[in-house]
Amino acid sequence: MKIWLDGGLRDAHSAHVSVLDHGLTVGDGVFETVKTTHGTPFALTRHLRRLGTSARGLGLPEPDLDEVRRACAAVTEANPMERGRLRITYTGGLSPLGSDRGEAVPTLVVALGEAARRPDSTAVVTVPWTRNERGALTGLKTTSYAENVVALARARQQAATEALFANTGGLLCEGTGSNVFVVLDGELHTPPLTSGCLAGITRALAVEWTGAQETDLPLDVLDRADEVFLTSTLRDIQAVSRIDGRTLPGVPGPVTAKAMRVFEERSTAEVDP
Numbered sequence: 001m002k003i004w005l006d007g008g009l010r011d012a013h014s015a016h017v018s019v020l021d022h023g024l025t026v027g028d029g030v031f032e033t034v035k036t037t038h039g040t041p042f043a044l045t046r047h048l049r050r051l052g053t054s055a056r057g058l059g060l061p062e063p064d065l066d067e068v069r070r071a072c073a074a075v076t077e078a079n080p081m082e083r084g085r086l087r088i089t090y091t092g093g094l095s096p097l098g099s100d101r102g103e104a105v106p107t108l109v110v111a112l113g114e115a116a117r118r119p120d121s122t123a124v125v126t127v128p129w130t131r132n133e134r135g136a137l138t139g140l141k142t143t144s145y146a147e148n149v150v151a152l153a154r155a156r157q158q159a160a161t162e163a164l165f166a167n168t169g170g171l172l173c174e175g176t177g178s179n180v181f182v183v184l185d186g187e188l189h190t191p192p193l194t195s196g197c198l199a200g201i202t203r204a205l206a207v208e209w210t211g212a213q214e215t216d217l218p219l220d221v222l223d224r225a226d227e228v229f230l231t232s233t234l235r236d237i238q239a240v241s242r243i244d245g246r247t248l249p250g251v252p253g254p255v256t257a258k259a260m261r262v263f264e265e266r267s268t269a270e271v272d273p
Contacts, residue, residue: 002078004071004110009078021107023091026099027144029107030054030091033233036084036112039076042233044069045272046201047088054140055090061106063090071110085115085234089143118235120260121251123160123242124175124228126219127151131174133167133196141198148176160242162230166219167196178235179203181212183227183255188212202231202263205273209266210259222246227253229260237263 003015023029032047041047048065055063068088076086089109095102129151132138151163155176164180167173174180174197181190190207191197192214206212222228228240228248237260239252252260266273 001111001113002075004075004108006108007067009074015109015111017091017107017109018094020094020097021091022093022095022101023089023107023143025095025097027142027146028058028060028092028095028099028101029089029143030058030060030141031143032088032141034072034086034088035115035233036076036081036086038082039080039084040271041072041076041086042267042271043201043205043273044072046204050141050199050201051088051090054142057140058137058142060090060092063106063108068108068110071108075110075112079112081112081114083115083117084112087111087113091143115234118238121239121241122162122230123158124162124164124230124240125155125158125160125244126222127154127163127165129165131165131167131196133169133173133194135196138196139193139199152176158244164222164243170219171195172217172219172221173197174200175230175232178230178232181206181229181231181259182217182221182225183253184221184225186226186255188255188259189215189217191215191217200231200233202233202236205267206231206237206259206263209262227251227256229256236260236267 001012002009005015035042091107093106094104155163162175165173179200230238239256241251
C-alpha cells in the first residue's frame with residue numbers, strides 16, 4: 001500500500017507520524033472520507049470544501065486543496081481497487097504535550113483502503129448520550145471521534161450497525177457517521193443543520209435530488225415514522241429495518257426505494273456533483 005504523507009508517496013511501513021502530532025495527543029485534526037470507484041473519487045470537490053470549512057472552524061491553517069487533490073490522485077493511482085475508502089487527514093502537526101499548538105506545519109495524510117458495498121438495509125439503535133448543537137466542534141468533521149466509538153460499540157452489542165443521537169433539546173440529530181431521514185405521511189424529512197448534525201455530503205445530495213424537507217423532529221419520531229433511512233459516503237442511501245425493538249415492515253419502503261434509485265442514477269451520471 002502507498003500512502004501520501006507530507007508531500008509524497010511512501011510505503012505503508014515507512015509512513016510514520018510523530019507520537020507528538022497534535023492529532024494523536026489531543027485529537028486536533030479534521031478529516032474526510034471519500035468513496036472511490038475504479039480509482040475515481042465521488043463528490044471530491046464537496047469533500048474538499050468541507051475539509052477547508054472544518055479546518056477553519058478548528059483554527060488550523062488553511063489546507064492547500066490543490067495539494068490534497070494531487071495527493072488523492074497519486075494515492076488512487078498507486079492503489080488500484082474496484083471500490084475504495086479514501087481517507088484525508090489533516091492535523092495540527094508537531095506540538096507540545098497539551099492543548100496548545102506548536103509552530104510546526106500541519107500534517108497531511110491521504111490513504112486508501114478497500115470498501116465493501118453495504119447491504120440495502122440495516123438495524124440501528126438510539127443511545128442515551130446527546131449531541132451538543134452549541135458546541136465548539138458542532139458541524140465540523142474532526143478527528144475527535146471517541147464519542148462515536150463508544151456509541152457504535154453500543155450498537156454492535158445490539159446487532160446494529162449505527163447509533164442515533166438526539167441533541168440537548170431532545171430533537172433527532174444524526175448517527176455516529178451518518179445522517180438520518182424519516183418518512184411521515186409520505187413526506188421525506190431530515191433534521192436541519194441547526195440540530196447540530198454534520199453537513200453530510202450524501203445528505204446534501206439526497207436533499208437536492210429528492211426534495212426532502214429539513215425539519216426539527218423529536219427523537220420519538222422514530223417510533224412512528226413510516227420509513228427511515230441513513231445516508232453517508234459509504235452507505236449512500238441505506239434503509240433501516242429495525243430501530244431498537246421496533247421492526248419496520250416492507251423495507252425498503254416506496255419513498256426510500258425511490259430515493260435509493262434516484263441517488264444511484266444521479267451519482268453514476270455525475271461523479272463530482
